[in-house]
Amino acid sequence: MAIWVVTGADRGIGAAMCVQVGARGDTVIAACLDDASAVRGKAGVEAVSGVDVTSESGVHALLRQIGDRRVDVVVNNAGLVIERKLGEFDYQAFQREFAVNTLGPLRVTEALLPRMGPGGKIGIVTSRVGSLSENGSGGLYGYRISKAAANMAGINLSHELKPRGIAVILLHPGSVRTRMTAALTDQATVGMLVEPEVSAKGLIARVDELSIETTGTFRHANGQSLPW
Secondary structure (H helix, E strand, C coil): CCEEEEECCCCHHHHHHHHHHHHCCCEEEEECCCCCCCCCCCCCEEEECCCCCCCHHHHHHHHHHHCCCCCCEEEECCCCCCCCCCCCCCHHHHHHHHHHHHHHHHHHHHHHHHHCCCCCEEEEECCHHHCCCCCCCCCCHHHHHHHHHHHHHHHHHHHHHHHHCCEEEEEECCCECCHHHHCCCCCCCHHHCECHHHHHHHHHHHHHHCCHHHCCEEEECCCCECCC
16 A cells, blocks of 8 residues: 655545545545535545645645655645736746745655655646647746746656655646636537546556656656656
8 A cells, every 4th residue: 555645635636536536545635725524524634724835834734744755655646826927927926836846845755755655656736837839828937937946856756766766747637627627628629628536546546556667757747748
């Protein structure tokens, strides 16, 4: 039985991943920022609130829940998007996106590494919008920049952790119907969104198949390899 840690588990993709991983018999520590009601009481799930991935105290709350147990899988899923158009930039908002989307995975990963060993796996849920070669529409400056930086952080981690037998994968969840995406999705594309449970199933499959030979790859939840 593996022990998973999933951040951003309050709702959406993170909550769906926790429920599915717990239901199959693994233990999953659901790291929530505020409301853990979506995962509390679910089979195999240990919910912990107050896990702000931008703060040392938030990560310490997660460490207290883990205790001295070994961690097999970490999925850095916590994310933030704040839409700002050119001419309306809010640089403090950009800094918040960077703190959550880029530095958050690094902070959590660094804190949990002492509890991981050979065979461990780290997933970072970034986004296709962080791909430099696939930016065909622009916009979402803070989100795109922070996710592109998260991709680079993940590649760096994959190089440094490969000798330790720990594999890293960068993950795109697809276009998912969540509270975070609701404000950014126009009516023409609403029908193209998938439910969080569908995305979560694919992300779990990508983590399951991850090996040290495939570390440092960027994959869609549906299995497609994505360009940087």
